[in-house]
Amino acid sequence: MPRELLKAAQVSRLLGVKGKHRDGGGLYLHVHKAGQASWCYQFRLGGRTLWGTIGPASLYPLAEARAKHTAFRRIIHEEGRDPRTAGPAAATGVTFKEALADYLADTAPEWKGGATGKQAISYKNSFDLIPAFLKLPVASIQPKDINEAIKAWADKPVTRNRMKTRIKAVLHLAVNGERRKRKAGPKAVHHPAMPFGRVPGFMTELLAVDKVEARALAFTILTAARTAEVLGATWGEIRDVVDHAGETPQPTWIVPADRMKAERDHRIPLTPAMLMLIGPRGADDTMLFPGYAAGRRKDAAVGALRNSALRQTLNDLRPDDLDPESGRRVVVHGFRTSFRTWLGEKTNYDGALGEFALAHSVGSEVEKAYQRGDALEKRRALMTDWCAFCMNA
Numbered sequence: 001m002p003r004e005l006l007k008a009a010q011v012s013r014l015l016g017v018k019g020k021h022r023d024g025g026g027l028y029l030h031v032h033k034a035g036q037a038s039w040c041y042q043f044r045l046g047g048r049t050l051w052g053t054i055g056p057a058s059l060y061p062l063a064e065a066r067a068k069h070t071a072f073r074r075i076i077h078e079e080g081r082d083p084r085t086a087g088p089a090a091a092t093g094v095t096f097k098e099a100l101a102d103y104l105a106d107t108a109p110e111w112k113g114g115a116t117g118k119q120a121i122s123y124k125n126s127f128d129l130i131p132a133f134l135k136l137p138v139a140s141i142q143p144k145d146i147n148e149a150i151k152a153w154a155d156k157p158v159t160r161n162r163m164k165t166r167i168k169a170v171l172h173l174a175v176n177g178e179r180r181k182r183k184a185g186p187k188a189v190h191h192p193a194m195p196f197g198r199v200p201g202f203m204t205e206l207l208a209v210d211k212v213e214a215r216a217l218a219f220t221i222l223t224a225a226r227t228a229e230v231l232g233a234t235w236g237e238i239r240d241v242v243d244h245a246g247e248t249p250q251p252t253w254i255v256p257a258d259r260m261k262a263e264r265d266h267r268i269p270l271t272p273a274m275l276m277l278i279g280p281r282g283a284d285d286t287m288l289f290p291g292y293a294a295g296r297r298k299d300a301a302v303g304a305l306r307n308s309a310l311r312q313t314l315n316d317l318r319p320d321d322l323d324p325e326s327g328r329r330v331v332v333h334g335f336r337t338s339f340r341t342w343l344g345e346k347t348n349y350d351g352a353l354g355e356f357a358l359a360h361s362v363g364s365e366v367e368k369a370y371q372r373g374d375a376l377e378k379r380r381a382l383m384t385d386w387c388a389f390c391m392n393a
Contacts, residue, residue, distance in 0.1 A: 008062045015057065027069045029057060036110070039065040043076055043083075052084045056106040056173075096141065096167075097134035099174035100127060106173065126163065129153070138174045155304060157228040159258050192323035193334030196342035196389075203390050205317050213309040216289035219277045220310060220332060222387050223268050224339040224357050227311075227332050229255050231304045236284030241267065243377040250380065251275060255359075266359045269380040273387040339386060346389075349382050357382060 006014075006023045014021050014029055015037050021029040031037040039054035054060060054068045072083035094102075108120035127134060129152040136145060146167050153160035173179055194202065199221065206218050220230045233253065240249035251270040257263050278288050291305040310332045321330050336358055343354040355361075356375050 004066070006062060011057070011062050023062075023066070025069065025073070027066065029065075039069070041069050041072065043073070045076060045080075045082060050082070050084075056102075058106050058109075059102055094138055094174065095134065096136050096138055096170065096174075099138050100124065100134070100170050103170045103173050107179070123166070126166070138171060141171060156232055156259055157307065158226075158232075158261060162263075190326065191334040191337060192326050192328040192330045193337035193341070194318075194321060194330045195324060196338040196345070198321070199335070199338055199342075199390055200392055202318065202321075206313075209313070209317070211313070212289050212291075213305060213313045215277045216305060217310045217313050217332065219274060219289070221335045221338075222271070222274050222277070222390060223253065223383070224336050224386070225255070225268065226261070226336070227307070229259060229266075230289065231307065231309075232259050233288040234284065235282045235286055235288060238270070238278070238281070238288070241376070243380070252376070260359060262359055262361065267374055267376055268357075269376060269383050271380075271384050271387045273391055274383075342386065342389065343382070347382075347385065349378075353378055353382055 004024055006021065006029065011029065015031060016034045018031050018033055020040075021031065023029065026042040028040050028042070029037055030040045037057040039057060039060055041052050041054065043050055043052065052072060054065050054072075057065075060068065075081060075083040104115065104120055104124060108115040108117070108123070111117060111119045113119055130149045133145065133149040146164060149167065150160045150164050153163055169179070203218060203221065206214050206221075216230055219225075220227060223230070233255070237254050237256070239252055239254055241252040241254070242249050253268040253270055253274075255266045255268065257265050260266050287304050289305055291309075314330070314332055318330065322328060323330055323334065340354050340358065343349055344351060353375055357379055
């Protein structure tokens with residue numbers, strides 16, 4: 001098979017032409033879409049035709065891709081083994097920090113603001129809490145190393161899971177030379193929900209329980225927030241906010257972007273009923289709903305409630321309460337559905353207001369680009385009505 005069919009000057013032009021462009025000897029420039037390409041190679045081993053990857057074309061010029069391809073061909077010919085078992089990163093001994101730089105160089109140009117934009121910088125800086133992990137060679141990283149690293153965000157479950165996903169994405173590109181493909185899943189997850197007509201009765205039972213878990217669950221229902229957002233909340237997030245210049249400040253819970261699924265700040269108007277549940281103000285770094293001290297010692301540190309606390313409280317009070325549609329036991333997250341269904345069925349509020357309250361993206365990409373506010377003032381009236389409904393058994 002002829003080799004070196006491509007010219008260096010051709011590569012930049014071919015980056016805009018989707019498909020596999022042959023260089024010869026089994027080496028190809030694979031353009032996934034305009035501006036996104038990687039080097040891959042075809043080889044025979046054990047009677048089978050296989051494919052391997054070298055890495056993104058943005059990182060490896062033609063000459064370097066050919067050199068790496070030659071090294072892999074020698075592994076096949078001289079050692080008779082699959083060159084993919086080593087992977088590009090393992091073969092070069094790069095550290096995770098170097099692999100992260102490679103990942104951003106390949107991926108960030110497609111993000112808003114590009115490689116030097118706010119999103120790319122924020123992504124890079126998100127790893128600052130694990131400097132020791134950044135120094136590890138990619139080839140040596142094991143699942144236990146990842147699990148140990150993400151303990152840096154133990155008090156922020158949403159961020160912890162996000163960082164685990166990011167680490168795996170960086171490693172996948174480093175080892176396989178291609179981006180990690182997301183598993184196809186259902187378009188929407190329908191959480192078993194309590195019909196909104198039952199919520200007031202349940203709130204009466206819940207408020208009769210003199211436990212911090214019960215207050216936290218009631219607060220979760222009234223704010224239509226996610227469990228992780230409530231369990232991680234501190235007093236520093238509770239502030240007085242002026243909706244419009246010249247108006248009286250109103251109590252507001254501001255959930256920071258690093259604790260939100262959508263990665264942007266979310267403001268939740270607080271009603272008297274919500275304020276009653278959180279009680280007198282504490283120090284900024286203390287939890288709204290503190291967990292129990294280890295061993296119940298007076299001098300033990302108090303952190304957040306465990307993740308299962310709200311679920312267990314719901315199950316204890318309503319062990320047999322089922323979602324009439326799915327027949328499954330209702331879950332805490334389902335109260336967000338209860339809230340949204342109540343809004344649509346019993347009120348005249350715009351549906352978009354409910355989506356703002358749930359911290360969902362609203363409208364098309366163009367509409368979102370021009371949307372600067374979050375309808376906070378209108379949502380104060382909405383949440384007041386929701387609280388009145390829930391507390392009026």
